[in-house]
């Protein structure tokens with residue numbers, strides 16, 4: 001763990017007793033250069049929206065400072081076109097319409113609380129309040145603000161009709177699908193023939209990802225200790241192979257015992273009947289035969305569910321031990337995993353750099369990597385609301401409920417955690 005934390009620490013209990021360790025890929029095994037990635041996501045999604053819905057090219061114009069709007073885990077209150085940050089107790093810390101800050105108490109009353117908002121109760125999103133989790137979805141509120149501002153300027157108004165916000169949101173989702181969702185119900189398309197996002201990553205991987213040489217060594221050590229290592233990713237196989245090859249080298253697959261692609265988390269962890277297919281690259285959907293168990297001669301499975309992992313461990317070791325899953329999505333990788341299974345969850349929260357000493361090398365490096373969100377949103381981990389320090393809502397869930405929270409995977413290098 002980092003030696004240069006001030007006061008607080010990454011919270012990790014010993015994880016040595018796990019029989020198997022599962023990993024998410026994006027923003028976990030694969031560490032992105034968040035600033036560059038945010039700009040890329042903004043550009044490719046906006047370009048798709050401009051082409052399809054005839055917005056002017058000026059939508060692409062964003063100042064360096066405006067990218068700082070794209071913080072992780074913002075919530076969009078669609079009906080009212082308001083984008084907000086939530087603290088523990090679901091208190092609204094700050095809120096905006098377009099890039100204009102609004103007074104929270106004028107909008108939501110003195111309690112500053114969002115009614116009917118409980119993302120811990122169900123894996124289904126509340127359609128009224130869209131939570132934009134992870135540093136892929138962080139551009140959704142940014143684009144939402146930009147398009148809201150553009151339409152308000154066009155109509156010479158400070159707010160739009162409710163249905164206009166829904167139109168804007170659906171256009172953004174379409175722009176997302178046109179870049180990321182390279183499959184439909186009939187076929188999986190090669191990623192270099194689909195949208196702009198994958199092509200840019202494939203052409204310039206070093207612009208968007210870090211090499212993971214250090215964590216590769218950790219994985220090798222874990223493997224040599226007899227740990228079962230596996231992957232559950234919502235990405236499909238081609239993109240996973242691209243990012244993992246860049247991060248861990250051509251032979252990355254040898255580090256893992258088995259892999260689930262298009263895993264459909266969080267349903268992967270709560271639906272024991274979700275089917276599992278062998279990967280078959282000759283099928284249009286890359287799905288081969290349905291299987292009810294994992295095979296030692298077959299590593300990659302499509303879709304699937306958690307029971308196959310448990311069954312495999314039970315058979316191999318004659319008893320099921322503890323399983324750990326690590327990912328950056330506090331809810332879908334960790335919270336719901338712990339809620340629906342007996343597995344432990346550790347969340348990666350890059351914003352933990354706020355707890356590092358200001359002049360430490362790790363902090364300088366982290367601040368260079370992540371977008372500069374503080375002018376719009378203040379500190380991520382804690383906010384001062386009416387002279388009360390409140391923890392970020394999502395971070396407080398991670399601290400209270402999960403087995404651990406770390407800034408990056410490399411913070412889990414310390415041998416004493418594992419051996």
Ligand SMILES: [Mg+2]
Nearest residue numbers: 024026027328
């Ligand atoms: Mg992820």
